[in-house]
Amino acid sequence: MNKMQVGCWFGGVVLFCLTGCAAKLSQADQDLLNQAIAASQASAQSAQSAEAAARRAESAASRAETAAGKAQTAANQAGAAADRAEQSATKAEKAFEMTLRK
Numbered sequence: 001m002n003k004m005q006v007g008c009w010f011g012g013v014v015l016f017c018l019t020g021c022a023a024k025l026s027q028a029d030q031d032l033l034n035q036a037i038a039a040s041q042a043s044a045q046s047a048q049s050a051e052a053a054a055r056r057a058e059s060a061a062s063r064a065e066t067a068a069g070k071a072q073t074a075a076n077q078a079g080a081a082a083d084r085a086e087q088s089a090t091k092a093e094k095a096f097e098m099t100l101r102k
Contacts, residue, residue: 025033
């Protein structure tokens with residue numbers, strides 16, 4: 001296509017759009033357009049709500065991961081304390097047996 005053909009094609013598209021914009025819509029078409037606009041606005045609002053819910057879910061997941069890490073740390077500390085208590089009980093038992101032998 002040469003520049004002349006492209007220019008004519010582009011001019012035709014612009015003219016078609018301008019005449020379409022200036023044309024009066026029928027009431028049925030206007031109603032459909034209004035419904036489409038309302039649906040678009042509702043979709044945008046739903047998308048915003050979904051994004052907000054996703055942010056809240058991500059925040060909750062982060063807090064849950066933090067809590068799980070703290071629970072794991074507490075479990076490790078409890079296990080270590082149980083081991084120390086078992087060692088102390090073993091030492092106490094040996095000490096008691098030694099006092100009985102004397």
